[in-house]
Each structure stands twice: as structure tokens, then as C-alpha cells.
Amino acid sequence: MRRPNSTLVVVAGDRAEEIVKGLDALPNVRAVRSRDHPPEALRDLLARASSTYLVHDADPLADVAAAWADFFDQAAPHGRLEVAVEDTIAALRTGRALLPDYYIVVEPETMPPTRRHWWLGVLAGTAPARVVPAPARVDAVRDALATLSTGRWWPDPPDQWLRGLGKIVPDHAGPIP
Template sequence: MGSTRSTTLVLVGTESAAAIGALSRLKNVRVTSFTGDAGVGGGVTDEDVERWVSQSDAPYVVHDRDPLGHVAAAWVEFFDDLSTLGTLDLEVDRVVASLERGILSLPDYYIVLEPESLAPTWKHWWLGVLPQAAPTRVIPFTEGRTPLSRVLGQLPTGRAWPKPEPWLHDVARSVPDRIGLEPREGGHPESP
């Protein structure tokens, strides 16, 4: 469901705690960490996160709980030969069902913090698989001259996320180092 009144962003990367701290000082941003001190998840359910997002009336809602986190981890483990295709398919099915029931929603944007510090397969997920579905919805960010707070005001416009089921069921075909090399029918990139 998400918030109809807010732009929702999910921060990902090892620097998410620092970024959340920096953004928490802004008046027009509602921000929290769902993966911080209490460990991953910290007893917070997907329904809790969805409720928190949907009840916000701030212009920007920012958190660090990736609704596709289990799919991402299963995809990375599959291509790093640590898991099976069946595990990836199971995680995709679970997320698709949760999205359809409104237990989860995709954020308007993912902000990938310090992408150059990510392991290679994670880079392919964040900078290949997800942007393949919606190119303007995944923003790489490296701390530098432009503060993260300014990025909020300069978010690109573009098409929204497509219907999740088809492209999520296709992620196993998104092979690292091949993403975007072969066009699909209709002009969308595809991997063999």
C-alpha cells in the first residue's frame, strides 16, 4: 500500500545508520531504522513497517527495511553458489503474495549508499536487477560534495515500478554480468 501522501525511500548499504541519523534532523522527513540495534528485523513485522509508512503524512518517509531483502539475499546466494533456485523461487513467491495482500509495498525509491563498497554480486543486484525493472527508482549515492538531504529534493521522475509479479519471477534469469545486454520484446533489457 505505502503512503499516498509521502515519497517513500529505503536506504540500503553499510552506511544506512549514519544516513538515517543525518536525515532525522530534517523537519520534512520521517525516518526510522527497523534493522538497527535490535538486530535485523528486531521483532518488527512487515505489517508494522507497512503501517508506519502508510500512516505518515511527512513529505518524505525514509527507513532501512528492504521489502525485497529476502529476494535480494536469495538471488545473491543463488549466483554465489550458496543456495538453490528453489530457495530463490520460494522467496519470490512469498514477496509477491505479500505485495498482493498489501503486507508489503515497494518504496518509491531505493537509495544505495556507497555502492562501490558492495560485494560484486550485490552490486549486480542493486545496480543491475532492480534498475532493469525501474531505472529511475534506484539511486546510487556516495558521500561527497552533495549531501543526502539535497538528493531528496532532486529525485528523478520516471515510470513507477511495473507490476511486481512478472519481473520478480524473472530475476533468476537476470544473470550477473549479462543484465541489460539483450533487449526484450518491447525494448526492455533482458538477460539470457
């Protein structure tokens, strides 16, 4: 899949779907809830996006995030993280998935510790300007969109970074605010 002309933003967190829905009325923002589109239609929509921002809740790293958190919480069978990583790498290579330009993470302070370390440690440590915490309100996410800054992109190709996740310990992962 080619990079779209829009800035892709994933809203992540417990209230992501509700917040994405509330952003659709903003000028220059196309808000898309993943539950409203089959995966193939969502991929097509992302590829053809032409608004300034395309905001959605379909995190391409969701399976890796869950597997990483479960790995360190000892809640997953051996190998689950590795399978999630390899599936995600394949999806990124073939265009079935596309990393967003930014993640806006709503209410990370209310997340379980390991999940919070994923967002504000692992991902923020990998590309600091690309992960933005925000309160779980439409106006707060709108304000975050207006102040997104440039910064280091995700490692490309992501293979080495993703395959090394099992060695990134939650309490030592990146810059937790």
C-alpha cells in the same frame, strides 16, 4: 495497504541504519529505522505517513536480493530464490510489504560484485530513475533526496518481473554506471 501520501525512500547498504538516523532532523523528512519498530507497527507507520519523505531501511525486496545474489554466487540451495520471490509477491499482494518510490543505495562500489549488480543492474534496469547511488554520508543522501527525478514505476503487478529474476544474469543486468 494503501499507498501513503509520502514519498517512500529506502536507504540500502551497509551504513543504511546510521544514515537513516541522521536524516530525521531534516524538514519534511520522517526517518524510521526498522529496528525501532515491530514489523506490524512499521507497516502501519508507512501507511499513515504524511511527511514529504518517509525514509527507512526496511527493504521489502531484501530476501529476494539476498537469494538472487546467492543463486548466482552458488551459495544457496536450489529453490531459495523461488521461495523468496513467492513470499515477496504474497507480501506485496496482501499489503504486508510495499515497494518504495525510490531506493538510495549507499556506496554500491564497495559492495560485492553480485550485490552491486542487483542494485545497479537488476533494479536500475527495471525502473532506472528509482535507484539512486550515493556516498554513505547523511549530506550526500540529503542531496540525493532533493534531486530525485520521476521515471518509470516498478512493473505492476510485479509477479512476472520477480519470477523472471533467475534468468537475469548479473553481468548482463540493466545499466551499471
